[in-house]
Amino acid sequence: MDWKHHASALAERITDPDSRWRDAVASIPRHTLIPNWWERGPEGWTLHQGEDDPERWAQIAYGSESAVTSVGGHHADYAAPGDHPTGLPTSSATLAALVVKMLRHGHIGDEHDVLDVGTGAGGLTAYLAHRIGSQHVTSVDVDPYLVNTAQLRLAALGLRPEFKAVDATGPLPGEYDRIVSTVGVRPVPVSWLGALRPGGRLVTTIRDTALILTAWRTPDGGAKGVIERDWAGFMGTRHGANYPPGPTDLFKAARENDGEDVTIGRYPVADVRNGWEIWSFLSVSVPGIEYDYEERDGRRIAYMIHPDGSWARAEATRFEPPTVHQGGPQRLWSELESIRTRTLVEGGLPLYGCDATVSPDGMIRLSRGRWSAEVW
Structure with missing residues (x-):
């Protein structure tokens, strides 16, 4: 692989x-x-090995997508071609454009000591160590395998930042x-907050x-931004x-039950996770909601559940008003529709650009203005 060509093209693009990151x-x-x-494919999660497909390898490493490297704690590095792990992604190599975006928000100077939380494949750590020097960079991850592997791979590139396997929600090493x-x-x-020096900056x-x-x-001892x-x-x-x-039982209820409340919704069914501002506002307003979405036989079906036992299912063809089933103490789809209405009435939501x-x-x-929310 002519990686220098790919890396140069990536740098020019992002x-x-x-x-200072180019x-x-x-x-x-x-x-x-x-x-x-x-x-993810028809058979579920499927292993891909770069040496078997150099063209796809270059797309993954120097393109515009993130690469899932661990599913359910099952690392691709030591998987067999026939393996199909189940569960949620537990690690990824974040696409380079997003890595650079987060670094830019850091306002990082050459003299700053920087903590990278979430080592993953080590890409952000490598960019940091290259630019400001390994002696200024520490990277932590809860998974010892990720930490050890990234340390070895960066050392092969002449980069030797400090790596620690720690739960980042607990004590930090410096x-x-x-x-x-x-x-x-x-x-x-x-x-x-305790690990940030006076005047230090947090990006998350x-x-x-x-x-x-x-x-x-x-x-x-707090922070303002x-x-x-x-x-x-x-x-x-x-x-x-x-x-x-x-919570598989709640998703089962959302898929199968009629619920106490059956109505016709105002807006077409959509995967709310693709509407980032609406999704984020709903998550702030009603924390704990989980989602699922599928398209089947020409119909769109969205599911929402909440740890308090609430659930909702909305189903319709394309742009038709959906049939909405809801159960439990909260009406989750009604909460979503009120936010969608607010977006139309006010021209947007007060999240982006708000004080924190x-x-x-x-x-x-x-x-922001008369709106406020507390996030726990």
Whole structure:
């Protein structure tokens, strides 16, 4: 593979000519960090090995998509071709454009000590170490395999940042001028605020949203900043090799039951996760909602569930008003429709660009005009 050609083209595509990240993007052979990955297909998650398909390997490493490298804690690096793991993705190699986006939000200077939360395949760590020097970079992940593997692969590139296998929601190994996270959190871990030096800057996403929070540490031990007019989505933090089992019984109820409330909805069925602002606002307003969506026999079906036992199912063909079934203490689809109506009436939602204040205990308070919300 002519990786230098691919890396140079990637750098030209995702960075400005005067960007301080351009040389890092052009100099890192990203494909060496992603030798194997999982792709979802008709048989479920299927292993792909770069050496078997160099063209696809180049697309994954230097293109515009993220590569899932672990599913349910089953790493692609030591999988067999016939393996088909089940569960949620537990690690990925984030697409380079998104990595650079998060780094830009960090306002990182050459003298700053930076903590990378969520080592993954090590791409962000490599860009950091190349630009500001390995001595200024620490990378942490809850999965020891990811940490050890990234350490070996970056060392082969002449990069030797510090790596630690830790649960990032707990104690952190040092103090830093910048923390850049490629995992979502909710609330902000208290340990992050404690590890930020006075005046330090935090960049992360709020879990189960597409919201990028940037904030400067304040003297009271909290932080103050904004929700950027930008978006990104990452896996949430976890405390072990895998996420806990999902609420399959509630999804079963959403698929099969009639519910106590059957109505005709106002708006066509859509996968709310593709409407990032609406999804994020709903997640802030009613935290804990999970979603599923499918298209079957020309019909669109959306499902929503909540840990309190609430569920909703909406089904329709294309742009027709859906039949909506709801059960449990909350009317989840009704909450979604009220947000969609607000978007039409007000021309948008007050999330992006709103003020964000992080209290010393990690609670995030969002506010814009007369609207406010607390994120726990």
